[in-house]
Amino acid sequence: MMTKLTGQCQCGAVRFSVTGKPVTAFVCHCTQCQRQSGSAFGMAAWLDQAELHLERGQLKEWIRQTPSGKQMACRFCVDCGSRLFHQVLGSSYLSVKPGSLDDPLQFSPVAHIWVASKQAWVDIPPHCLQFEGNPESVGALMQAWQAVH
Ligand SMILES: [Zn+2]
Ligand SMILES: [Zn+2]
Structure with missing residues (x-):
């Protein structure tokens, strides 16, 4: 099973660790994730916020409105700008960008x-759940994760 997770930003100024286990991990093809990543999609692994520990470094936060009218805090290294964590304000869950982990x-x-705004050349593996937009709840994503972990 999983050992303690660790990760960092691109420059290494920020390091973090995670106790406990993620509750799900998914890919987001929304245009915001495409723009933020400068790539085809974003990835997210959700954790209980209490399980994330900042070991060193400094984060800056930018807040954006989500399509569902919530506010999402986007946190990144002040030195290199690597986006590391997203959190809908008020939620007890926090999203870590899995590419920042030492063992992703x-x-x-x-x-x-x-998936409605997915780039045409991206093929989704058949075993993955798919949603045109936001899933109505994350319950299905958590169940799918538990089934394989
Ligand atoms: Zn950095
Ligand atoms: Zn997205």
Whole structure:
């Protein structure tokens, strides 16, 4: 099973660790994730916020409105700008960008969301759940994750 997770930003100024286990991991094809990542999609692994520990470094926060009218805090390294964490304000869950982990291999996504704005050349593996936009709840994503972990 999983050992303690650790990760960092691109420059290494920020390091963090995670106790406990993620509750799900998924890919987001929304245009905001495409723009933020400068790539085809974003990835997210959700954790209980109490399980994330900042070991060193300094984060800056930018807040954006989500399509569902919530506010999402987007946190990144003040030195290199690597986006590391997203959190809908008021939620007890926090999203870590799996590519920032020292061992991202265990974060094979179980779902793809906002498939309606997916880039045409991206193929989704058949075992993954798919949602045209935001899933109505994250329950299905958590169940799919539990089934394979
Ligand atoms: Zn950095
Ligand atoms: Zn997105």
